[in-house]
Amino acid sequence: MIPLKIIRRRLRTQDNRMTADPVFCVQQRRRIYIGDGELCSGEDDHSGHDWMDKEWEPVDRKLARRLDRIERDGGDTSNYTKNYYIEIWAFVTACFTELGAKEYLRVNGHNLNHPRIYVESGWRNQEWIDVREHLKGLK
Numbered sequence: 328m329i330p331l332k333i334i335r336r337r338l339r340t341q342d343n344r345m346t347a348d349p350v351f352c353v354q355q356r357r358r359i360y361i362g363d364g365e366l367c368s369g370e371d372d373h374s375g376h377d378w379m380d381k382e383w384e385p386v387d388r389k390l391a392r393r394l395d396r397i398e399r400d401g402g403d404t405s406n407y408t409k410n411y412y413i414e415i416w417a418f419v420t421a422c423f424t425e426l427g428a429k430e431y432l433r434v435n436g437h438n439l440n441h442p443r444i445y446v447e448s449g450w451r452n453q454e455w456i457d458v459r460e461h462l463k464g465l466k
Contacts, residue, residue: 329427331462337424338463348449348456350421351428355439357417360410373411380407416445423459 343349361373377385378394386394386407398404419439422428428444436442449455 334423334427334462335464337426338459341424341426344446346446346448346450348452348459350447350449350455351423351425352421352445352447353419353428353431353439354416354443354445355419356414356441358412358414358440360412363408363410374414376409376411378404378407379410383408416443421447423462 358374360377378391380386385391394404394407394409398409419442420428420431422431425444432439432442432444449459
């Protein structure tokens with residue numbers, strides 16, 4: 328457990344990233360499959376693609392590159408399905424301080440997919456503001 332006096336010191340001294348009421352969010356990349364290409368009209372409609380085998384498992388990188396070449400050259404890739412995806416940043420947790428977010432990543436980052444710390448704003452969120460102000464004012 329982190330003593331409240333340490334949280335208070337962090338709140339008072341941290342870089343708030345030019346935000347009056349920062350919320351330090353841990354996020355991770357999340358891949359959402361959107362289909363086999365018929366839904367994609369151009370390169371801006373997706374982030375990338377995976378080749379899937381008959382059991383709908385992604386193939387390894389080496390085979391995927393080979394399948395890309397075969398497809399480009401007009402060859403037969405019918406034993407595999409090319410599945411397009413988009414990648415989004417998904418919320419994992421919120422922290423009062425950047426050090427809290429870094430500590431969360433130190434302990435749990437190995438379970439996350441390309442994690443990052445992103446600062447949102449608690450602007451006009453009176454609950455968030457009140458809790459932060461209360462923590463900053465503890466004796």
